Structures are given as structure tokens and as C-alpha cells.
Amino acid sequence: MGAAGTPSAVTPWWRDRRWIPWIVQGAVALAVLVVVAFLLGNLVRNLTAAGLLLSWRWVGNPAGFDISETLLPFDASLPYWRALLAGLANTLRVVLAGLVGATVLGTLVGTASFSSNGLLRRLARVYVEVIRNIPLLLQLVFWYFVVFLALPNGRDALQLPGVVLARSGLYLGWFTDPLHLTWTGPHLEGSVWHAPLRLTVEFGALLTGLVVYTGAFIAEVVRGGVASVPQGQWEAARSLGFMPLQILRRIVLPQALRVIVPGLNSQYISLAKNSSLAVACGYSDLYSVAETTLNQTGRAVEVMLILLGAYLVIDLLISALMNGLNQLVQLKER
Amino acid sequence: MERLGADRWVLRLRRELFASRTDGVITLVLVGLLLGLGGAFLRWALFQADWAVVQVNSTLFAVGRYPLDQQWRLWLLTSLLAAATGLSWGVLRGRDWPPNDRIAAVLLGGLALLVPLFLQLSFALQARWWAIALLLLGVRWAAGRWGNPLPPPWRRGLPLLWPVLYLVGMVLISGGLGLMPVRPSDWGGLLMTLVQSTFAILLCFPLGLALALGRRSELPLLRWGSVIYIEFIRGAPLITLLFLGQNILGFLLPGGLAPDRVWRAAWVLTFFAAAYVAEAVRSGLAAVPRGQMEAARALGLPVPQALIHVVLPQALRVALPATVGQFITLLQDTTLLSLIGLLDLLGVARTVMANPAFLGKNAEVYLLLAVLFWCCCAALGLGSRALETRLNPNTLSAARA
Numbered sequence: 001m002g003a004a005g006t007p008s009a010v011t012p013w014w015r016d017r018r019w020i021p022w023i024v025q026g027a028v029a030l031a032v033l034v035v036v037a038f039l040l041g042n043l044v045r046n047l048t049a050a051g052l053l054l055s056w057r058w059v060g061n062p063a064g065f066d067i068s069e070t071l072l073p074f075d076a077s078l079p080y081w082r083a084l085l086a087g088l089a090n091t092l093r094v095v096l097a098g099l100v101g102a103t104v105l106g107t108l109v110g111t112a113s114f115s116s117n118g119l120l121r122r123l124a125r126v127y128v129e130v131i132r133n134i135p136l137l138l139q140l141v142f143w144y145f146v147v148f149l150a151l152p153n154g155r156d157a158l159q160l161p162g163v164v165l166a167r168s169g170l171y172l173g174w175f176t177d178p179l180h181l182t183w184t185g186p187h188l189e190g191s192v193w194h195a196p197l198r199l200t201v202e203f204g205a206l207l208t209g210l211v212v213y214t215g216a217f218i219a220e221v222v223r224g225g226v227a228s229v230p231q232g233q234w235e236a237a238r239s240l241g242f243m244p245l246q247i248l249r250r251i252v253l254p255q256a257l258r259v260i261v262p263g264l265n266s267q268y269i270s271l272a273k274n275s276s277l278a279v280a281c282g283y284s285d286l287y288s289v290a291e292t293t294l295n296q297t298g299r300a301v302e303v304m305l306i307l308l309g310a311y312l313v314i315d316l317l318i319s320a321l322m323n324g325l326n327q328l329v330q331l332k333e334r
Numbered sequence: 335m336e337r338l339g340a341d342r343w344v345l346r347l348r349r350e351l352f353a354s355r356t357d358g359v360i361t362l363v364l365v366g367l368l369l370g371l372g373g374a375f376l377r378w379a380l381f382q383a384d385w386a387v388v389q390v391n392s393t394l395f396a397v398g399r400y401p402l403d404q405q406w407r408l409w410l411l412t413s414l415l416a417a418a419t420g421l422s423w424g425v426l427r428g429r430d431w432p433p434n435d436r437i438a439a440v441l442l443g444g445l446a447l448l449v450p451l452f453l454q455l456s457f458a459l460q461a462r463w464w465a466i467a468l469l470l471l472g473v474r475w476a477a478g479r480w481g482n483p484l485p486p487p488w489r490r491g492l493p494l495l496w497p498v499l500y501l502v503g504m505v506l507i508s509g510g511l512g513l514m515p516v517r518p519s520d521w522g523g524l525l526m527t528l529v530q531s532t533f534a535i536l537l538c539f540p541l542g543l544a545l546a547l548g549r550r551s552e553l554p555l556l557r558w559g560s561v562i563y564i565e566f567i568r569g570a571p572l573i574t575l576l577f578l579g580q581n582i583l584g585f586l587l588p589g590g591l592a593p594d595r596v597w598r599a600a601w602v603l604t605f606f607a608a609a610y611v612a613e614a615v616r617s618g619l620a621a622v623p624r625g626q627m628e629a630a631r632a633l634g635l636p637v638p639q640a641l642i643h644v645v646l647p648q649a650l651r652v653a654l655p656a657t658v659g660q661f662i663t664l665l666q667d668t669t670l671l672s673l674i675g676l677l678d679l680l681g682v683a684r685t686v687m688a689n690p691a692f693l694g695k696n697a698e699v700y701l702l703l704a705v706l707f708w709c710c711c712a713a714l715g716l717g718s719r720a721l722e723t724r725l726n727p728n729t730l731s732a733a734r735a
Binding site: 043047050115119123133134136277279291294304307311 | 349350351353354357360361364365552553554555556559569570571572573574577578581582584585586587588662666667669670672673680696697700703704707708711712715
């Protein structure tokens with residue numbers, strides 16, 4: 001009986017509860033350290049042998065390649081860091097437009113699955129099931145090569161009110177004189193379209209692909225959120241005389257947002273990461289500029305660090321914004 | 335009786351499609367749109383599309399540049415897979431063929447008959463596909479008829495058939511053990527996509543499980559290590575990691591040790607998917623009440639046994655849908671290999687369309703790939719849902735009673 005009070009007398013140290021955690025952690029730490037040291041040692045040795053040891057002086061050298069469309073002014077004589085910055089601006093542009101588009105599409109389709117119309121409901125399901133089971137990259141090349149590159153040019157271009165879709169670009173009308181609300185639509189001069197706003201087909205294809213793909217996932221998030229609102233809320237609102245769309249907007253969606261916003265966060269982040277597939281449809285985003293830079297300079301480690309850092313910052317930004325939004329929509333109790 | 339049924343249908347249609355005036359308008363607009371789009375698509379698929387690009391290149395899409403005189407190995411592997419599928423199916427279901435099984439059998443027979451015809455394969459190749467489909471259904475029938483009296487140890491050992499078959503398959507595909515080696519750079523098409531995705535799926539699961547347990551561990555070093563790994567991987571787009579694998583892995587390992595480009599990509603896919611699977615498993619672990627672990631410990635089970643016998647079976651059941659969802663994403667992500675110059679299905683499609691003879695045949699090729707991927711992913715999703723119902727505690731106890 002007395003021996004039971006002093007377990008250390010019977011238990012060897014390697015089976016002692018107090019030591020096991022430290023032994024396990026020590027072993028894991030040692031293994032990780034050995035592996036990392038081995039890899040880093042190789043990296044330094046191989047990079048030194050190739051004459052590519054970590055240095056940032058190359059970012060000041062002229063890039064020597066052109067970027068077809070940029071928000072920031074850029075030409076081939078500007079340094080590499082300006083090229084990467086222009087790529088980053090392009091990425092941010094498509095991500096922002098994509099977020100808005102995918103949210104609108106996803107909300108429409110997600111709420112359509114609660115329509116009283118059976119056909120609309122089923123079509124929403126079909127859209128989600130078809131889009132989610134086809135790889136995004138395949139959809140992007142489809143939109144670019146099959147749809148946007150097949151658009152006719154000049155007089156045959158696809159003309160909608162205020163919008164013209166042509167092989168040479170997407171032309172949008174806009175107010176040229178904001179004070180007098182003068183509207184200028186796309187117009188034909190010779191066989192060339194002109195408009196206040198022009199987007200390239202590369203941007204159009206990438207944006208369409210991202211919006212259609214992410215929209216299907218957001219639709220599922222919205223559907224889950226709306227389904228989480230108790231049926232009684234609909235019934236109560238209906239008995240108070242609300243119209244169906246009013247119920248959705250005033251009663252159901254505000255409550256559903258609590259469930260929707262966290263789900264949206266991860267969809268937004270994956271949209272930002274998926275925008276790196278822009279290279280498949282010829283749009284010069286950050287990744288595609290970085291790839292060219294790496295091919296020209298051979299600076300693999302530095303370029304990878306820039307890429308990973310940039311996407312990490314974008315992810316963190318989206319997360320921070322969505323967390324702020326989340327606090328806004330959460331249930332406020334005293 | 336007949337009349338009543340028809341009335342019910344009319345009533346149902348009216349309720350579903352024409353409940354109100356807006357609903358009626360929406361229905362009419364949608365029907366018009368669907369008819370227009372469907373008609374245009376059918377006209378294109380039947381009259382304008384030129385399916386020769388698929389018919390001529392069907393071997394390329396299936397196996398890439400796999401040497402012609404070695405392709406018998408792939409046929410052998412397909413037959414083995416068909417036999418194993420039939421065996422598992424038959425033993426699982428026994429003698430009767432419930433409606434789902436009958437539908438599956440008819441679908442399989444129909445596909446085996448129609449697809450080779452559509453691809454205009456030579457008669458010898460068509461006959462092989464018929465033989466393989468017959469083999470699958472025959473083994474299923476035989477296993478259902480005589481498989482049940484098998485002694486229990488045999489039946490319990492049946493799942494082991496699959497890992498063994500995987501190893502046999504890898505030997506058959508890549509050579510070795512007396513077979514002529516075929517370099518990974520000669521694999522392609524569907525073969526490459528399947529090899530990459532099965533390899534990554536099989537290895538990312540144990541890795542993800544370990545990471546999930548590490549993230550929930552009470553040991554700070556393990557926990558923080560797992561958190562850093564998971565968040566680092568999840569913060570980066572896959573394409574940058576694949577690119578990193580191709581360009582930096584060579585610097586990280588001593589010369590000669592770095593794997594070939596195909597295997598580099600396979601390992602990157604594995605390590606990438608592991609981080610996401612870890613998050614899926616973690617959500618499952620979080621769903622198991624703390625009391626389960628405490629009760630198991632109180633009964634005297636050591637931590638590893640408590641995990642294996644008590645916590646993990648419950649956690650993995652909850653994590654199943656999310657995990658299979660990750661596998662589906664992984665299968666889709668293999669298309670990114672085409673961006674780093676590997677010949678997966680999409681990579682082969684790109685080389686085919688670069689051939690001047692098939693210039694501008696994008697729509698046909700992409701449609702084919704979309705159908706292929708859709709079928710694979712939808713099948714995985716269906717399988718996961720079936721497994722979910724099967725593993726549901728209520729179903730399980732009902733089956734036992």
C-alpha cells in the first residue's frame with residue numbers, strides 16, 4: 001500500500017506521466033530541426049554554387065518585358081519591382097471585381113433555391129452541381145478560348161444596351177460628364193469600337209470564370225444560411241402581410257447573415273488564391289509576372305518569398321475585413 | 335385510378351410551376367431559355383461539332399505517350415481493377431440485386447457498349463472493353479452467389495485487397511520486378527491524372543490526420559508546429575507551391591536525391607491536400623464530446639488506444655463529407671499540373687489542340703474533359719453520401735438488430 005504513493009519507485013522514467021510529454025516534444029523538435037538544418041544547408045550550398053545567394057539588388061534592374069494591360073503605368077524599361085507591383089494591382093483588380101460579382105450571383109442563386117417556382121429551384125441546384133464538379137482551370141480555358149476568343153469583331157460584335165462584347169475587348173458605356181449626366185455608350189468608328197470603359201477579353205474571361213465558379217460555392221453558403229432561419233420566421237412575416245421578397249430582405253437575410261458571413265470568408269479567400277490561375281487565360285496577374293521574372297532572373301527563392309508573402313497579406317486583409325463584418329452582423333445582446 | 339394519377343400530376347405541376355402569376359411568367363421565360371439553349375447545343379453537338387479530334391486521339395487522352403508495346407500492362411491492370419471491384423461489390427451485397435445495383439449494372443453495360451462505338455475504336459479494342467465490363471459483372475454475380483459462405487477472416491481481409499492491388503498497379507505502370515521500366519514523363523492523360531490523384535489521396539489522409547491530432551494536442555510544440563504548417567499551406571495558392579516544388583526542391587535536396595518532375599508534383603499535391611484534410615478532420619474531432627476521451631481514459635485505455643477505438647471512429651464519421659470534399663477538390667486540382675508542363679488530361683488536351691490538324695477544336699475537347707471530370711467528381715460525392723448513410727449510427731444499429 002505504501003509503495004503506491006511513490007510511483008517513481010516502480011515506474012521507470014520513460015513511462016512517467018510527467019516526462020512523456022517532454023520526451024515526445026523533444027524527439028519531434030529534434031527531428032524537425034535536423035530536417036530543416038539539412039534542407040537549409042543544401043539550399044545555401046546549392047545556391048552558392050549557382051551564384052544565386054539571397055540578394056535583392058536585381059529588383060532594381062530593368063524588367064525588359066511588357067505587360068499588356070495595367071492599372072499602374074508600366075513599360076519594359078521600368079525595374080522588376082514596378083512590374084511586380086503592376087501585377088499585384090492587376091490581381092487586386094480582378095479579385096475585387098470577382099468578390100462583388102460572385103457575391104451577387106451566389107446570393108441570387110442561393111435564394112433562388114427557396115423560390116416557390118419548382119423549375120427555378122431545380123435550375124439553381126443543377127447550376128451548383130454542374131459547376132462545383134468541374135475543375136476551375138478547365139472552366140477558365142473554356143471561357144477564354146471557346147467563348148471570349150470566338151466573339152466577332154467590328155459590326156458583328158455582340159451588342160447589348162450600353163455594352164458591346166467583341167473579340168477586341170469588352171466596351172462599356174459610362175457618364176463622360178458627371179455633372180450633366182451625359183451618357184456615352186460604345187460606338188463604332190470605322191470598324192473599331194470606342195467606349196469610355198474598355199476591358200480586355202483576358203480580364204473578361206478570368207472574371208467570368210471566377211464569378212461563375214465561386215458563385216456556385218457562395219450559393220451553397222447562402223442556401224445553408226437561409227435554411228438555418230426557422231420556418232416560423234417566414235410564416236410570422238407572411239401573416240403580418242409582408243411580400244415574399246420583402247420577407248427575404250427584411251426578415252430572413254439579416255438573420256441568415258450570421259451563418260453566411262463566416263462561410264463567405266473562406267470562399268473569398270479561395271477566390272483570391274484562385275485568381276492566380278489567370279496565367280491560363282493570358283491575364284498578367286501577380287503570379288504570371290512573377291513567373292516571367294523568375295524565368296528571366298533565375299531568382300527562385302526571392303520570387304517565391306514575394307509571391308507567398310503577397311498572397312498571405314491578401315488573405316489576411318480579407319479575413320480582417322470579414323471578421324469586422326462578422327462582428328457587425330452578430331446578434332447584439334445587452 | 336389512371337385518371338386520378340393524371341389529375342395529381344396536373345395539380346402538382348400547377349403547384350410547382352404556376353402557383354402565382356409571377357411564377358407562371360418565370361416558368362415560361364425559363365422554359366423558353368432552356369429550349370433555346372438546349373436546341374442550340376444539340377444542333378452544335380450533332381451537326382457542327384467535329385468529334386474526330388477525340389476519336390483520333392483517344393489513346394493519347396487515355397494514357398499519353400505510354401509505349402505501345404507495353405500497353406498490355408495497363409489492360410491487365412484495368413482487368414484486375416474490374417475483377418476487384420466486382421468481388422468487393424458482390425461480397426458486400428450478396429445474392430440479391432437491389433434497384434440501385436441494377437441501375438449501376440445497366441449503366442455500366444451501356445457505357446461499355448456505347449463509348450467505344452462513339453470513339454470508333456477498332457473491333458479488337460471494343461471487344462476488350464466488353465470483356466472487361468463482362469468480367470466486372472460476372473465476378474460480382476459469382477461473388478454474390480458463392481462469396482457469402484466465405485469464412486469471416488477472409489471477408490475481413492477483403493479490404494486489404496485494395497492496397498495490395500495499388501502496389502501491384504504501381505509496379506505494372508512504372509515497371510520494375512522484371513518489367514521494362516516506363517519513365518513517368520511518358521505517362522499522360524487520364525493515367526497521369528489518376529496516378530497523381532490516387533497517390534495524393536492515399537498519402538494526404540494519414541498526414542492530415544497526424545496534423546489534426548497535432549493541432550489539438552496539449553503539447554505546445556506539436557500544436558504550434560501543426561498550426562504553422564497548416565496555415566502556411568492554406569495561405570498560398572496551389573500553383574505557387576507547385577512552382578516552388580519544381581524550382582526550389584532541386585536546391586533543397588542534395589543532387590540526385592531530388593525526385594523526377596512528376597513525383598515532385600505528386601508530393602506537392604500530397605503536402606498541400608494534407609493541410610486541408612487536417613482542417614476537415616479537426617472539425618470532426620471537435621464534434622466528439624470531451625467526455626468520450628475522459629471516459630475511455632477512466633476505463634484504463636491508454637491515450638493511443640482511446641483515440642483509435644473511441645474518439646477517431648466518431649470523429650472520422652463526422653469528418654467524412656468534408657474529407658471527401660477535399661478529395662474531390664484534389665482530383666480537380668490535378669489540372670493545375672498542365673500549367674507546370676506535365677501531361678495530365680488538360681496538358682494532353684493542350685498538346686492535341688496545338689496540333690495544326692485540330693486547331694480550333696477547343697469546344698469538343700473541353701466538353702469531353704468536363705464530362706469526364708464531372709462524372710468522376712459526382713461519383714465520389716455519391717459514394718461519400720452512401721457511405722455516410724451506411725455509417726450513420728441509426729442505420730448501423732438497425733442493421734445489427
